[in-house]
Amino acid sequence: MFQNEAAIRQLQTYIRVLRKKYPDKTLELDQLKIRELEITKSLKEIPSINKNLQKDPGNVSKEEWKRDRLKHVQLLRQLGNLHKDIAKIESKPMGYVKAISIYETGIVQCGAKLPSDSELSKYKEERRSALKLFFKNCIGTDISNKYFDDEQTNKDKLEAIRSELKERISQIDKNKECNCYETGITNEEEKTKHEVERIKHIGEIFKWIFREMKTFIQSLVQQTLDLLNFYDKDFALIAFGSFSRKETTPFSDVEFAVVQNSEELEMKREYRETINKMVMILHLKFLAFGETVLPAMSVPSLNEVDLNDKTKDWYLDLRSYVNTKQGISFDGLMPNANKTPYYISPQNYRFRLTNTKAAFIENYCEMEESDLKRELYFFKGDFTTLYGDKSVEDDLKKAFKENKARRETILKLIKNQLSEDLVKHSCIKKMYDELRLRCYTEGNGQVDEKKGQLLPKLLVKDGIEQSTFSTDLILRYYQTAIPLVYAIEEEKSRDTVEKIGQTSLYDPSDLNNAIAYMLMQNPEKAKEHLIKANETCESSEPTRLIMHILCNMYIEDDNIIKSFLDNLKPKVIESKNPDTMNTYGVARQQKGDIGEAIEVLETSVEESPQDINSLTLLLSAYEEGGETTKKEYILNKHPALAEIHKLRNDLEKANHSLEIAEAEVHIVLLDL
Known part of the structure; x- marks a missing residue:
């Protein structure tokens, strides 16, 4: 018996040694996931970064941001460390990229001096540690000092391009031939001539930007290839979006595919692995500018894409109060917005943005119309070569154009x-x-x-x-x-x-001028033009009428809006457009003219008897006007509407009770 106990103890000791030497990865990952939930829960409690806690998402005061900043960056660093640990266990280089993106955001959010001086230095240490682990796992080497020297060189070069751009814009303002916005120029022909000259100069600036940014990005790619000792000349980075339209700026996202000049339908495994490493290292170089907002990295615990639950996309990477704004970066990694080489279509797994030329051409010939529509940005062919073999671009465009049946489909989609x-x-x-x-x-x-x-x-x-x-x-x-x-x-x-x-x-027109002055927060000038617009309102077009009503409501001047609404009523009814009548009805209701509101909303329901919006607005007007019989008639006629009405009332009561409870708690706290 004693021998058995001794054997059991020896076995238990041996198991502990084995567990230490060969830890259970599944158990470790589960523990890290639990820790991630804890960190995320704490982050979600910070109002300035949780869109779900904000009445006006994104509109956070500087005081709120400063109050929450230290707690925010400390928790964010813990989240970055956690993702670094997950990447270490899973041996997935992309995990390190996500961890580094979290560190980069934290460094930006540290901004100026924090209450804790050591926080920024901790971030930089963790970032360097993650980069070392990435290089060890990705290419099997240590990170060199040249990598960090290149980071600084790249930042300096980008800043130089941006500074020169400012100077070029300032030169246009000094050029009298481009002064098409001077109010002193009354001759329309002369104004048009100056406008054409200005557009020409702006066009030249965009051409210059395209050349500068193409050269700049090519240098980043070359740095990356040097790190990998990869010098094959048989691939191209194919750019879409503003870059392909030559409308890019030194602050724009870069959207691109990697296409191998191959007649094979699949890249060889070793080749694809090298290309994937190239893309990740290039991504790190873009992240180093600090201008990639964290939601673009699609970290599930922060910004999960869920069409059925919008609250899962909750994290706000607010840049209003830091020096480094959102700017140059890869396109987002979210499935619904992804134009990066990582992209694999969730509906059509054969379509990916890292592939061979032959695979893209075959996909083009065989894809369903719905697939073509989803990836239209590629197949309509307005892309350009960002780096590499220009013949890839030429061959793809030629193949897309020659397939007449497919081209007709593409042209139809483009027309839509x-x-x-x-x-x-x-x-x-x-x-x-x-x-x-x-x-x-x-x-x-x-x-x-x-x-x-x-x-x-x-x-x-x-x-x-x-x-x-x-x-x-x-x-x-x-x-x-x-x-x-x-x-x-x-x-x-x-x-x-x-x-x-x-x-x-x-x-x-006076209406368009009124809109512009409202946007420029000049209410007096807006009123001046709106009064004139109200006097000459002739249009019966729904969009213009709605805009006209909304402008008057925005001004909030009863002397202006009362006569306007009285005169507008015949045109609104004549339009027979439910949206116009509903907008007008709500405006009259808000001004206390409940009888007028009911009359127009009843006409709207007559025109669209099943329109839920019209019915709901009329129901609200009946309730406010004390028209109980008419209200009950609508509710009996539309049982579903009655259920909605009940739920809304219940919600209003619950909110009212919550407000009372919060007020009572506030009073108790004040007493304490």
């Missing part, structure tokens, strides 16, 4: 995207390009922080210097872009090209 592409390639876009270029340059990064934002914050914030941005430039843009939008929106059923041909793209 015409409204988008028209804006991309129109003369109006050239004016927008200037705004975009100036904003990127002045803000030192991508400044359109919110989707749907009509003007970058930089153009409309307080204290903007008129020498940097011309009010007349903004007005000129809105006098051209808005008519184009009207043309597209109002005639969706007709051929867009035909309609555009009939539309004047220069419309200095």
